[in-house]
Amino acid sequence: MSNSSWRFSKRALAMKSSIIRESLKLTAKPGVLSFGGGMPAPELFPVEELIEACRKVLTERPDEALQYGTTEGYTPLREAIAERMNKIGVPCTADKILITGGSQQGLHLLGSAFIDEGDYVVTARPTYLGAIQAFNAFGPKYATLPSDDDGMVVEGLEEILVEKSPKLIYLVPTFQNPDGRTIPVPRRKEILKLAKKYNTPVVEDDPYSELSFEGKVPEHMFSLAPENVIMLGTFSKLLAPGLRIAWLIAPNNECFDRCVKMKQGADLHTNTFAQHVVYEFMKTGALDGHVEKVRKLYARRRDVMVAAMRKYFPEGVTFTEPTGGLFLWVSLPEKINATELMPKAVEKLVAYIPGMAFYPDGGGDNSMRLNFSKANEEEIEIGMKRLGELFQEALNS
Amino acid sequence: MSNSSWRFSKRALAMKSSIIRESLKLTAKPGVLSFGGGMPAPELFPVEELIEACRKVLTERPDEALQYGTTEGYTPLREAIAERMNKIGVPCTADKILITGGSQQGLHLLGSAFIDEGDYVVTARPTYLGAIQAFNAFGPKYATLPSDDDGMVVEGLEEILVEKSPKLIYLVPTFQNPDGRTIPVPRRKEILKLAKKYNTPVVEDDPYSELSFEGKVPEHMFSLAPENVIMLGTFSKLLAPGLRIAWLIAPNNECFDRCVKMKQGADLHTNTFAQHVVYEFMKTGALDGHVEKVRKLYARRRDVMVAAMRKYFPEGVTFTEPTGGLFLWVSLPEKINATELMPKAVEKLVAYIPGMAFYPDGGGDNSMRLNFSKANEEEIEIGMKRLGELFQEALNS
Structure with a gap:
């Protein structure tokens, strides 16, 4: 029954699954607040x-x-x-x-x-x-x-x-x-x-x-x-x-x-x-009005996220403050590896995409991507608190 | 302004456009009865x-x-x-x-x-x-x-x-x-x-x-x-x-x-x-009933097409009589090249896909594919008549 000997293309044998999509599966665990995906806010769908x-x-x-x-x-x-x-x-x-x-x-x-x-x-x-x-x-x-x-x-x-x-x-x-x-x-x-x-x-x-x-x-x-x-x-x-x-x-x-x-x-x-x-x-003609709504909501959520990060993240953790889009970028102190930290994050019911996923030729170990379009304000507040604790513990260990 | 010197992949340089899709463009001329495409009958869409x-x-x-x-x-x-x-x-x-x-x-x-x-x-x-x-x-x-x-x-x-x-x-x-x-x-x-x-x-x-x-x-x-x-x-x-x-x-x-x-x-x-x-x-649960309708309509159209082909096609032209699907296959006497005949067909306001398109390593010059799902009975009758005349003229020339 095993067809593991089928001769797939070199291309197929070299292809790895997207870290994002695999991460998203992991973080589908109930209760996890995920800032990993890049999903638009569904409540605004017209x-x-x-x-x-x-x-x-x-x-x-x-x-x-x-x-x-x-x-x-x-x-x-x-x-x-x-x-x-x-x-x-x-x-x-x-x-x-x-x-x-x-x-x-x-x-x-x-x-x-x-x-x-x-x-x-x-x-x-x-x-x-x-x-x-x-x-x-x-x-x-x-x-x-x-x-x-x-x-x-x-x-x-x-x-x-x-x-x-x-x-x-x-x-x-x-x-x-x-x-x-x-x-x-x-x-x-x-x-x-x-x-x-x-x-x-x-x-x-x-x-x-x-x-x-x-x-x-x-x-x-x-x-x-x-x-x-x-x-x-x-x-x-x-x-x-x-x-x-x-x-x-x-x-x-x-x-x-x-x-x-x-x-x-x-x-x-x-x-x-x-x-x-x-x-x-x-x-x-409804697209312009719709996009305006999206812009306002995401701007508000970015504000809430940045404020919560300032409040909860320990010293030494820095982040970008984008003026648009869906994502921001967190840089951790050198000693923290964001990929290795993922299981602990999921234990704490919070998730992100490890930065290394975005480096085509290696690097980015101490960074991560966070999405601010999908979660609501309360979730963002709780999520950033959990992340802050996670970072603090990693720094202490 | 010319970017013809952009270095495309070998793959892209080798790719030809689909003969079907290009033929379909040619035969979009008003008045042409095309049996070229493989389209379902739109009047049955539920x-x-x-x-x-x-x-x-x-x-x-x-x-x-x-x-x-x-x-x-x-x-x-x-x-x-x-x-x-x-x-x-x-x-x-x-x-x-x-x-x-x-x-x-x-x-x-x-x-x-x-x-x-x-x-x-x-x-x-x-x-x-x-x-x-x-x-x-x-x-x-x-x-x-x-x-x-x-x-x-x-x-x-x-x-x-x-x-x-x-x-x-x-x-x-x-x-x-x-x-x-x-x-x-x-x-x-x-x-x-x-x-x-x-x-x-x-x-x-x-x-x-x-x-x-x-x-x-x-x-x-x-x-x-x-x-x-x-x-x-x-x-x-x-x-x-x-x-x-x-x-x-x-x-x-x-x-x-x-x-x-x-x-x-x-x-x-x-x-x-x-x-x-x-x-x-x-x-x-509507799919089964819908498929039944499609089956009946296409069976009827195949019957009409086969009958019209018997009536109008000159001796020496043969064809398959499928018991399902959307297509049948016409073989012409050796001397007729179906690809070369296409411009004359379009002049006569009828179209097909030349058989050579379906031969990955060459051949099929004297054959063609006809679709019987899309055109209605009257169109099929007229179309086969036009094709019959086209074949007769090609044989005579």
Whole structure:
């Protein structure tokens, strides 16, 4: 009966499960307050509006909404996204927008379209774990640069571009997952100048820029260099992740066409029905008001979390204070290993993602990511208290 | 501005666009009666029931249905599928069922999990084009065997297994796309015996077996050798393709886990909302009655198509007469090349998929696939008349 001798691909044998998703399973234990996931606040899901959008789509155009669709995506949705993107200063047209099954698929398509085994990808350290997971299927190496308060540093980038000819520079420039840091415009320009000089595409993964708590965000990298950036946007944080509707903006036809072909092979096309529902929701004009609600709630929760961290965390523990997004980053004294601390955390009924998960080439042992969008204020208060005690005990031991 | 010098992956540079999808674009010309696609009849979509399922899901459990989900899929849906599979004689449990974004994704995950560049995959010729498209991303070679009236022949299989050590044997054993042929049980057993002897997994792609026009279908290959077959099922033909809900049944934990890991990287998980909606629809018990309606309509359309082909096609043109599914296969006299005939067909306002698209290693020039599920009876009659004239002219020229 054992088929352990089936000959899987080298790729499959090398793939590890996402630490995030495995951690989430561990922390599903009853009573655990988890700050590990990256889930939007479900109480804000615009349920009534979505019921109406479903009814409308299925009443008015069931033949189209339930049928096979084009790989590129539902044209009116692509047009609505292009319009919204232009409104926030991203100059793009619908014909370069590819609808994807979440931005995770966008990352996977880019990995597929660009990475041969052994090719380098540049990322910040820490960087978004899901991107590492998506790229790893294609056997890349990573050349990483550290982050300061302004995100990935530029020092060392040119050397990497010269010596390692990376295929992609991957960035979450605004409210980066996992650390909430944002790259200011001057640094964006420096990165783009080098990227251009060495003809290396920049992937701007942008799930959070509309979730700014303090007004305007820096100009998008795509806006600063529309010919050299591939941008990823998503409705997961703006509307609902369960709909799995995101988009990739290609800077030119060749890049667009290659991504479309990879998607044809991967899943033919994204859920037609969900595309219609999201389009219908956008058409009502309710998205802006909804995003405003999300912003306010997350800003409030960040405030509560930061205040509780100040109150409960022992000296020597530092953290970022993001002005948007869903995450902040905690740095512990060197002697504490956040991965090793996890079982004790779960005993104390609190959970996080160990920082090492976000380091594609090792490191980050004494850090962790915390999410402030999902738990309510009371839970945040209790959770930070538990974490403070946990840190204190680790320091004392 | 030109980024044609971006260094795409070898994989991307080798990928061609699906002939089906490109053909479908060509034939979108107004007035063309296309028998090219593989679309279900939209007039049968159970719209009222789906509106109610959406309303129920969003009213009763919006927090879950709109949120991130597990990579494996929505557990109650996996359980409902397992129950249904067992009812049709496929012995499986929910914990080995992975929900995928259409069977196309299942094929892609299997390609990813098994195929290294240069590995062989066994298929019938002709075989399903979407599988070729999915596998091609991983750079396989194909070892193909011809089909007779009973589907892929066994002669030559052992030689391939010995000499080429293929990673997978890919089959659509029941009402195969593109030719509608079905492999009888004795031949299934012969194939499975060899597959087992050489420890090579069989992929049983099974989108059509519930759409039988004449009662029982042969036992599934998975049922005949549950330890050696990976099965793919889908709601695309039973309910609606736009929902993109399908499933992969793994024969053992290792295979299941490896597919799950590839899916994590590819898109995290399948649309949660659509999974809940399909589950809710299944729960009403309406699926069986719906499938019965689909069966009756397609059987009728096949009858009409076959009768019209007898009436209008010139001597020397032969075709399969499938007892289920969505497709039949036309063989033209040697001198006619169906690919070269396409522009003339479109001029005559009729379209098909040239047979060569279904031959992974060349051939099939004088054949074509026709779909009988989408067009209504009048359209079928007119379309076959146009095709008959087209063939006659080609023969005369």
